[in-house]
Structure formats: C-alpha cells, structure tokens
Amino acid sequence: MLKRTVPVAIAFVVGLWFVIQYFVPAGWSQQSLTDATNWAKILLGFAYILGLYSLVHVHWLRIRRRQPGYGYSLLVYLGLGVTVALGMVGEVEKAWNLLAGGSASFADFQTYGGPNWTSGVDWIYTYVLYPASATMFSILAFFIASAAYRTFRARTLEAALLLVAAAIVMFGRVPLSAAIDQAIPQFADWIMAYPNMAVKRAILIGVTLGMVATSLRIIFGIERAYLGGD
Amino acid sequence: MRKGSCGRSRGGAAAALVLVLVLAALAAAAEQPPPAEPAGGAAPVPLPDRVWLEDTPNDDGRQLTLRWRGGDGAAAEGVLLQPQLATGPDGPWFDAGSPAPARGAWYRDLEPVYGIFIRLGDDGGHGVVLKPLEVAPFAPARLVRLMLEPAPRPEALAELEQLLGKQTLAAIRQVLRDWEVGEPDDLAGHVEAKVMRAVERLVLGRPWYARLVASRDGGTLGTVAAEAPLQPAENLFDRRKVNNLAFALVFSALVLLLIRRARRDPDLYLRRLAGLDAVDEAVGRATEMGKPVLFVHGLNPMDSVSTIAAVNILGEIAKRVAQFDSRLLVTNYDPIVLxxxxxxxREGFTHAGRPDAYSDDDVFLAASEQFAYVAAVDGIMVRQRPAANLYVGYFYAESLLLAETGATTGAIQIAATDSFTQLPFFVTTCDYTLMGEELYAASAYLSRDPLLLGSIKGQDWGKAILIVLLVAGAALAALDATWLIEPLIKVY
Known part of the structure; x- marks a missing residue:
C-alpha cells in the first residue's frame, strides 16, 4: 500500500490540484505553486547528497578496480575536494564568528562566500570549469560538419531535398548571397518561416498532446512505471 | 447748468453701476474660475462626467480598474488624466501609473487583462488598470522598513498612520511579531517572503479611493473623484482561459473514454514504430557482444514530462535487458532523476526475475554540469564501447556531441526526444529516432498495456480534432472571418 496506493493517491490529488491551479489566479493559488516549487528545491538539496554519494562511489570503484581511465576518477576526487574545501572554509569561518558572538549574521550566509575564500572558487570556475566547458562546446562545430557530411552523402530523395534546403539556408545567411541577389536571403527566410515553421508546429502540437495524455495517465494512476514498476 | 449737472450725475451713476458690475464679475471670476477654460478663447474642456472603480478580473487581487466616461471630445485634445489613489476620501493622493490621454485609454484596450470572453464593447468608455502596491508610498518593503526603524521618527509614524490607519498598522506589527522580525536583518529567505505577502494582503485589504486629475501643458484643469471606494478582490477563475479549459476537458474526456474502451477491447491497432521495434534487436546485440546497453537521460529534471516519459521507457528497457541477461548502464544528470x-x-530487473543482476553502481550520476556530463558520457562510450546507446529525454546542445561520439564507436543508436531543435542532430547520427509525441507513446508501445494504448488513441483523436480546426481556421482566415476562430485560438 505504501509503495503503490499512497504515491498514486498523492499523484492524483496533487496532479489534479495543479491542473485546477492553472485556472485560479487568486493569490493563495499562486502561493501554492510557489510553495510546491520551493519544496522541490528542498528535495533537490537532499537528492544532491544521493547524487554525490553515487558519483563518489562509482569513481571509487573505478580506482579500486584499476579500470581503464581510472586516473580521471582521481581527478574527480581532486577537483571535488579542492572546490568543496575552498567553498566551505569561508562559510565555516562565518559560522564560527556567529557562534562566537561575532559580527556575522544570518543574512551573511546568503551572500556568496567571503572576499578571500570565494576568490579560490571563482578562480576554479573561471579558469578551469568555464574553459573546459567551452572546449567541449567548440567541438560541436566539427561534429556538425561530420554529421552533415554523413547525411548529405545519402542517396535518397529526402536527403537530396535536405541538402538543397540546407545549402540555400546556409548561403542565405551570409552577406555574399544578398550581394549576388536579394532573392536568395529572402528565399532562405521563406524556407525558415513557412515549411520549417509548419513542421516545427506540427511536432509541437503532437508533443503537447503527448504531454497532456502522459499527465492524465499519471494523474489517474494508469501509468505507474515512474514509481518503479508496472 | 442744472441740466448739465443732472447729466453728469446720471453719467456718474452709470459709470458707478458699470464699475460695480465689473467688480462683481471679477469677484465671481475669482471665486469660481471656469475649470477648463483653455487659453486663446477656445471652447471649454469638458471633464469626465462619471468616474468609478471596478475590480479587475482574472487577477490575484492586486489590481483595480478605474473607469470613466465623457471628457473626450475634440476640445480634450492634448488633455492628460492622471489617475491617483488614496486610502481615505481626503487623501493624501498619490499618482498611480502614468497619465492617460483623455482621448485614449479606451476600455476596449484592456482586452489583454480582461480577455475576449468578457464583453468590453465599444461604447466610448475609458479605463486604466491601477496597481496600488506599485504606488511608491504603499510598497510593502518601504512600509516594513519604516516600521523597523530602531527609533521610529514621529513624522514617519504619523505618515504611516495617515496612510494605513491604526488598525492596519497594528495588524502589520502583529505579523512582524509572529515572524519574530525585529530588525531589517531578520528579513531573510522565506521569512521575508511570508512577511511581505502578509503585509501586501493587509495593505490591499482596505477600501481604495481614486480620482482623475486633468491637466494640459502642465496646468491643472480640474479633478473628478470616483463615485465610491473599492477593495480589490482575488478572483477564483481566470476567464481568459475559458477556451483552454474547454479544450482540456474535451481532450481529457476523450482520452479517458478511449482508455475505458480499451478495457473492453484490448486489441487496439497501433502503427509500428521502427525505433522501438529495434530495442529488442539492440539489447540482443549487446548480449551477443557481451557489451552493455547505455541509457542516457536528457538534462531536464524530474518535473519535466519528457523526463517522466524517459523513466517510463527505462522501466521497459530494464525488463528486456534483464530478460536478455545483459548489462544496463544509466547515466543521470539530475540527482532526483537518479x-x-x-x-x-531495480523494479524492472525484479519483474524479470533477475533482482540479483541489478547494481546501484550501474545507474549513476555522471555529472550535473552540461559539458561535464558530455565528457563523462563520451568517456564511457569510448572506454566501454556499449553495443547500444539510447538517448531518451530532453536534450540541448550536448545532443550532437553525444550522438556523434556514439556513432564513431559503432553502437546501435536510438534517440527519443521532444526537443525539436535537436531532432536534426539525432536524425543524422542515430539509426532510429523517435520524434516528439512518439517519446510519449513509447512506454505504451513497449508494454502493450491496453489502458496505455487507449490513451495513445485519445492522442490521435485529439490530433484529428485539431486538424479539422486548423483547416476550418485557415478557411475562415482566408474569408476574413477571424472573429469566428479567435475565441478558439486566443491564448493569454
């Protein structure tokens, strides 16, 4: 009962309420949505403990078993340790000041760290995480080229149409096309605004109906796979 | 001489009479100046002849609508009407919003607030929406700050009392005591939100007085007060969403009806989805090769319907993997999804009779940063070479980075996403792609549960209705009869 009936009942009551809530503009109705969103954030905070355990445990196993690439797992530990240490020390200092009757107040904990310690976390963010993310993102340009090559070399009618449309749109986006003929960028815009938009909206309509149907299945307890089983 | 004297006397009397009349006229003019006498001898400017307040519909009780009629003739060109609010009939008055042109601010222009299901008409009436809490002296943050002054200045207290009255002030003090707020630093996090909301309710929960001050070229022409004060009310139904509600009810009824029908007749036809038919092939291949199946979640959290759909599919995949005695790796981005x-x-493996084959270590958090997640998943693909990669959920810029890396490892790739911006990338790099709504149909398709299949039929009927409406709408638009379709398509 606790594993099936209660969660399904909660999903029914809460799901139905938030469908109704969408149509109720009163302040208490809006507040219930804000409260639910806040609860979700609190849950997420606790869930991060689970996530951290999962991450640490999986990488620990890799290191212990000396799996290929276990050196990267050591880097995970190093990065995690250094970032957490730099992030926490400032907060511990503030907590100590608070407990010792110092000048720190509760509001201080809402600000992001202190002047000395946050600089370390900021440095990691600015000079390690950010460039590493940018590097991964920049690979996308090469991957787009290779994916496009694989698609366009296909010998089907659909692939040929895709190739022609893509060539027109890409060429219509560069200034040279307008220099040759104003009609080229206009035609590229037309492709994006009409055939492309029509397909996009068709997909969106299908997605929306799918979302509503899935929500109904969950609210009425027909779909229960998300509870872990059928 | 006499005659002459008499003539002088008559002339003096007439002059005195004229002087008296002129003085009397000047005195009258000084007492009661014509309110809207424009310079240059033009026609007088008529002021609105009726001004009143009404509750703004479809809102959370933070707004009032000030309406008026008249005062919009040709002579009112250039006249501005400044709405003002007060908490008492004698003020003090404060400007509420920007001045409205006397020949503009039509009531019919309030359609975005009122919606098309409330008849605004075109009878020449005017209206503006006023937000009392946005009038600077009544801003809750300012009121609370004044009340939390360590040694409140007498003039500040007098101002507060004049603005809100003793009763409201006492109620606000009680709120601050209830939340143990004694100084500005105590206002933090949820305490601040709760206190501000309570103060807002107290400030709004009193009658508001309104008036219009007419002016032209910086000169005041006159003032017209609203007939009666009004307290804004919280509305229980947003009437702008009537069409939305109607469609939701029709579609929900349709889905539930077809689910009920599916109970009686479980042999519902569903067109084949090649991507899902290939799941068994992919899992079988993984078993033959002794390689794992990799299930990659999208980036959206658990409150996203696409993630719920992904979890539903994951349950079916887990059963198949367990039946085939293969290994399933699941990478997660969000800890709740994890x-x-x-x-x-675990349930999927248990259902297949293989609870021992399940390991928590195979379902793990790869990273909670977009490109760190890409790096982690790509690393798994390159090092462990899964036989099949399944990308299910909502993806962003990482889609191509994942799928292209997967393609280079030679794995069977199946994607299912409702992220239409990423669909082209999956179509070009995956063997099979489930597009849009197919993501939501997948768990029903895989489980073959008649009740779930019934809901898919409901989706199809919903689409059929929409197609009919789209064709009819296009025809009506071509005939310039958009007013017929507007109630159906207008969204606020």
Whole structure:
C-alpha cells in the first residue's frame, strides 16, 4: 500500500490540484505553486547528497578496480575536494564568528562566500570549469560538419531535398548571397518561416498532446512505471 | 447748468453701476474660475462626467480598474488624466501609473487583462488598470522598513498612520511579531517572503479611493473623484482561459473514454514504430557482444514530462535487458532523476526475475554540469564501447556531441526526444529516432498495456480534432472571418 496506493493517491490529488491551479489566479493559488516549487528545491538539496554519494562511489570503484581511465576518477576526487574545501572554509569561518558572538549574521550566509575564500572558487570556475566547458562546446562545430557530411552523402530523395534546403539556408545567411541577389536571403527566410515553421508546429502540437495524455495517465494512476514498476 | 449737472450725475451713476458690475464679475471670476477654460478663447474642456472603480478580473487581487466616461471630445485634445489613489476620501493622493490621454485609454484596450470572453464593447468608455502596491508610498518593503526603524521618527509614524490607519498598522506589527522580525536583518529567505505577502494582503485589504486629475501643458484643469471606494478582490477563475479549459476537458474526456474502451477491447491497432521495434534487436546485440546497453537521460529534471516519459521507457528497457541477461548502464544528470531511475531499473530487473543482476553502481550520476556530463558520457562510450546507446529525454546542445561520439564507436543508436531543435542532430547520427509525441507513446508501445494504448488513441483523436480546426481556421482566415476562430485560438 505504501509503495503503490499512497504515491498514486498523492499523484492524483496533487496532479489534479495543479491542473485546477492553472485556472485560479487568486493569490493563495499562486502561493501554492510557489510553495510546491520551493519544496522541490528542498528535495533537490537532499537528492544532491544521493547524487554525490553515487558519483563518489562509482569513481571509487573505478580506482579500486584499476579500470581503464581510472586516473580521471582521481581527478574527480581532486577537483571535488579542492572546490568543496575552498567553498566551505569561508562559510565555516562565518559560522564560527556567529557562534562566537561575532559580527556575522544570518543574512551573511546568503551572500556568496567571503572576499578571500570565494576568490579560490571563482578562480576554479573561471579558469578551469568555464574553459573546459567551452572546449567541449567548440567541438560541436566539427561534429556538425561530420554529421552533415554523413547525411548529405545519402542517396535518397529526402536527403537530396535536405541538402538543397540546407545549402540555400546556409548561403542565405551570409552577406555574399544578398550581394549576388536579394532573392536568395529572402528565399532562405521563406524556407525558415513557412515549411520549417509548419513542421516545427506540427511536432509541437503532437508533443503537447503527448504531454497532456502522459499527465492524465499519471494523474489517474494508469501509468505507474515512474514509481518503479508496472 | 442744472441740466448739465443732472447729466453728469446720471453719467456718474452709470459709470458707478458699470464699475460695480465689473467688480462683481471679477469677484465671481475669482471665486469660481471656469475649470477648463483653455487659453486663446477656445471652447471649454469638458471633464469626465462619471468616474468609478471596478475590480479587475482574472487577477490575484492586486489590481483595480478605474473607469470613466465623457471628457473626450475634440476640445480634450492634448488633455492628460492622471489617475491617483488614496486610502481615505481626503487623501493624501498619490499618482498611480502614468497619465492617460483623455482621448485614449479606451476600455476596449484592456482586452489583454480582461480577455475576449468578457464583453468590453465599444461604447466610448475609458479605463486604466491601477496597481496600488506599485504606488511608491504603499510598497510593502518601504512600509516594513519604516516600521523597523530602531527609533521610529514621529513624522514617519504619523505618515504611516495617515496612510494605513491604526488598525492596519497594528495588524502589520502583529505579523512582524509572529515572524519574530525585529530588525531589517531578520528579513531573510522565506521569512521575508511570508512577511511581505502578509503585509501586501493587509495593505490591499482596505477600501481604495481614486480620482482623475486633468491637466494640459502642465496646468491643472480640474479633478473628478470616483463615485465610491473599492477593495480589490482575488478572483477564483481566470476567464481568459475559458477556451483552454474547454479544450482540456474535451481532450481529457476523450482520452479517458478511449482508455475505458480499451478495457473492453484490448486489441487496439497501433502503427509500428521502427525505433522501438529495434530495442529488442539492440539489447540482443549487446548480449551477443557481451557489451552493455547505455541509457542516457536528457538534462531536464524530474518535473519535466519528457523526463517522466524517459523513466517510463527505462522501466521497459530494464525488463528486456534483464530478460536478455545483459548489462544496463544509466547515466543521470539530475540527482532526483537518479533516485527514480535506480528504483525503476531495480523494479524492472525484479519483474524479470533477475533482482540479483541489478547494481546501484550501474545507474549513476555522471555529472550535473552540461559539458561535464558530455565528457563523462563520451568517456564511457569510448572506454566501454556499449553495443547500444539510447538517448531518451530532453536534450540541448550536448545532443550532437553525444550522438556523434556514439556513432564513431559503432553502437546501435536510438534517440527519443521532444526537443525539436535537436531532432536534426539525432536524425543524422542515430539509426532510429523517435520524434516528439512518439517519446510519449513509447512506454505504451513497449508494454502493450491496453489502458496505455487507449490513451495513445485519445492522442490521435485529439490530433484529428485539431486538424479539422486548423483547416476550418485557415478557411475562415482566408474569408476574413477571424472573429469566428479567435475565441478558439486566443491564448493569454
């Protein structure tokens, strides 16, 4: 009962309420949505403990078993340790000041760290995480080229149409096309605004109906796979 | 001489009479100046002849609508009407919003606030929406700050009392005591939100007085007060969403009806989805090769319907993997999705009679940063070479980075996403792609549960209705009869 009936009942009551809530503009109705969103954030905070355990445990196993690439797992530990240490020390200092009757107040904990310690976390963010993310993102340009090559070399009618449309749109986006003929960028815009938009909206309509149907299945307890089983 | 004297006397009397009349006229003019006498001898400017307040519909009780009629003739060109609010009939008055042109601010222009299901008409009436809490002296943050002054200045207290009255002030003090707020630093996090909301309610929960001050070229022409004060009310139904509600009810009824029908007749036809038919092939291949199946979640959290759909699919995949005695790796981006996925896969393995084959270590958090997630998943693909990669959920810029890396490893790739911006990338790099709504149909298709299949039929009927409406709408638009379709398509 606790594993099936209660969660399904909660999903029914809460799901139905938030469908109704969408149509109720009163302040208490809006507040219930804000409260639910806040609860979700609190849950997420606790869930991060689970996530951290999962991450640490999986990488620990890799290191212990000396799996290929276990050196990267050591880097995970190093990065995690250094970032957490730099992030926490400032907060511990503030907590100590608070407990010792110092000048720190509760509001201080809402600000992001202190002047000395946050600089370390900021440095990691600015000079390690950010460039590493940018590097991964920049690979996308090469991957787009290779994916496009694989698609366009296909010998089907659909692939040929895709190739022609893509060539027109890409060429219509560069200034040279307008220099040759104003009609080229206009035609590229037309492709994006009409055939492309029509397909996009068709997909969106299908997605929306799918979302509503899935929500109904969950609210009425027909779909229960998300509870872990059928 | 006499005659002459008499003539002088008559002339003096007439002059005195004229002087008296002129003085009397000047005195009258000084007492009661014509309110809207424009310079240059033009026609007088008529002021609105009726001004009143009404509750703004479809809102959370923070707004009032000030309406008026008249005062919009040709002579009112250039006249501005400044709405003002007060908490008492004698003020003090404060400007509420920007001045409205006397020949503009039509009531019919309030359609975005009122919606098309409230008849605004075109009878020449005017209206503006006023937000009392946005009038600077009544801003809750300012009121609370004044009340939390360590040694309140007498003039500040007098101002507060004049603005809100003793009763409201006492109620606000009680709120501050209830939340143990004694100084500005105590206002933090949820305490601040709760206190501000309570203060807002107290400030709004009193009658508001309104008036219009007419002016032209910086000169005041006159003032017209609203007939009666009004307290804004919280509305229980947003009437702008009537069409939305109607469609939701029709579609929900349709889905539930077809689910009920599916109970009686479980042999519902569903067109084949090649991507889902290939799941068995992919899992079988993984078993033959002794390689794992990799299930990659999208980036959206658990409150996204696409993630719920992904978890539903994961449950079916887990059963198949367990039946084939293969290994399933599930990478997660969100810790809540991780917890749900672990439970789902465990149940799937248990359902297939292989609870011993399940390991929590195979369903793990790869990273909670977009490109760190890409790096982690790509690393798994390159090092462990899964036989099949399944990308299910909502993806962003990482889609191509994942799928292209997967393609280079030679794995069978199946994607299912409702992220239409990423669909082209999956179509070009995956063997099979489930597009849009197919993501939501997948769990029903895989489980073959008649009740779930019934809901898919409901989706199809919903689409059929929409297609009919789209064709009819296009025809009506071509005939310039958009007023017929507007109630159906207008969204606020």
């Amino acid at each position: 917890a749900v996925s672990q439970e789902t896969v």
